[in-house]
Amino acid sequence: MAADVYKQKNEDVPNGSLVPPDRQHAERSESPTPGLAQGTEPGAGQEGAMFVHAKSYEDLTGADNQDVIPRSPYQTEGAQDELTKMEEISKDFSELSTQLTGIALDLEEEIRQNEEDKLDLSPQASRRDSVLSGEEEEDVTMETWRMHQKHVFVLSEAGKPVYSRYGSEEALSSTMGVMMALVSFLEAEKNAIRSIHADGYKVVFVRRSPLVLVAVAKTRQSEQEIAQELLYIYYQIVSLLTWTQLNRIFQQKQNYDLRRLLAGSERITNNLIDLMARDPSFLMGAARCLPMPAGIRDAVSSCLQQAKAKSLVFAILLSKNQLVSLVRKKDQFLHPIDLHLLFNLISSSSSFREGEAWTPICLPKFNSSGFFHAHISYLEQNTDLCLVLISTDREDFFTVSDCKRKFQERLKKRGVYHALLEALHTPFYSASQVGIPELRHFIYKSKSSGLFTSPEIDVPYITEEEKERLLGLYQYLHSRAHNSSRPLHNIYYTGPNENLLAWVTSAFELYVCFSPLGTKATALTAVNKLMKWIRKEEDQLFILSPQTY
């Protein structure tokens, strides 16, 4: 059995291949070079990608254009046809980054703008105090409340609180009023506030009419990344209501209290914010694959593909926020952001374990004006394998539920189910398997497939703080590499506790963490070796042959 071979191999050769020898393949390039074309890098799908690519993106998100900040002079910047996939995926974010950190075409205007953005800050501290002090009397836990690393607020354009990560929204209504006042004050001048930097804090504003999202962060993230997180929260809200409904509500009643409609969703939003601090998927704008023998994955995918129904658009099998298999309707592509929102929804609620859930859900990047209907269930109560079937027809519950049953029957009939469970129980791979002594951890993303792989975070990053610190370092490298005014392709970063290397090409992105004792020269040799290893293992680490209906 494939699974046995896989396991045995692992035990015999600790630093060796994850692939059974007969599955080694010669047809793909052994030694990837920076000149590697998109679509041939390790992890690139052999039969096309599962996620949106440059051409399909605009078609799929047509409605989304409406919610771009109307006043932005940069929104049309960049020739659309020249955008690479990565840029497409992070289109929103790069737009923002242009606004946040870009060197404007008109330097003078930029400077003036900056002055306006910041003029409210003098004297810096007192202004921020007044922003935060409104509820000093109302909130007894004021000091601890203020100590939080990152606050997130969502408010309506009427200044009404919609969400606060910490503390009750009622108690914060005056604070939110001040936030809205800041936004409006600058808008009256035909300008827009983007961020305030003061006293180690970054206050980042994202305007997505009819909502305003604000983060107050002490983290090392760039404004660009904080704004990206705020956008995710915005999309999270849209996924519950649709963009159309959200707008209709506020058109009818400007001072509507949106919390009525969002009741109970705070947990989903909280989970999203926590997840973004822990899971590199969001930073990478890609989905993480659960490593498993290619034979098993292909068999699972074909079982999933055969259990089809007319109204089914996507079928997603996942385990703990990692992708096992994804089947999509031909010509329909899922956006990584939509997939992340689904993953977040599932991980934020244990209630999906209690039977079959059938819920309306909007995938904002696919179509922000309508609902899909998602059938969400775990294959068995005590496994982490969760199946999401996305249908266009809300009346189709029993048909879709039947697809799940057929899928499970087929898995068992083909003898794959057991192998699948075994693959889940096999521990995640570790960086030591690559056979590079100074290698501690890495993240490798294939741009054309929208997938990334990453080993388990090992010693010395054991505690949660250490793990988040490592992710913070990756975040830092990522923001440097993707800085819109000065993007970098190669970064070597020497820190007190580790050395890191980032390598960004048009085909892939690689972030590597080495022990602090290595040198730049050894790191370069190691990266070549690592790339060869990833190429060798790619059919375990990635989904190379995605299925369509």
Add this chain to the structure above:
Amino acid sequence: MSGQRVDAKVVMLGKEYVGKTSLVERYVHNRFLVGPYQNTIGAAFVAKVMSVGGQTVTLGIWDTAGSERYEAMSRIYYRGAKAAIVCYDLTDSSSFQRAKFWVNELQNFEENCRIYLCGTKSDLLDEDRRKREIDFHDVQDYADEIKAELFETSSKTGQNVDELFQRVAEDYVSTAFEMSEEKGLDLNQKNPNTYFYSCCHH
């Protein structure tokens, strides 16, 4: 067509946090989960096989989300339902107002759906009588008026929970029996009961 063999569709309705999911949990899995409140997302479907007077009945229970966000969707969950369990929290009078809203909905759109009023969290009253915000007799009068059954349950202790669902199933069976006698409906293709099988099989 469908792999799930369901005889009667039962829908749980009511304001959020009244304990619809807990009621289903207690009935289907006979457990009460302690922990932070988790609101239902959309709706959850569970099928439960039970026996009524020697006959097997499968209840397909739709546990809907109480959040207003899903209100527009609620019709797909109660459409064609044989029974609706409309829940309210005995310690929260606003939840009873919401229950009345659901009763109106059902009366307007699902005439043939039997209504069961269910006051939840009765164990809280055992601890402190003064917590009761909804008088039993008032609700009984209301129930008579709308021809509904009334139960007061506790998912924590299990009090009255099985009785409620048993009643739902019994009422379904007796109605189904009447209907099959009157109109000769072939209900039993899904319901391999020997007695009916012989008379309705063709």
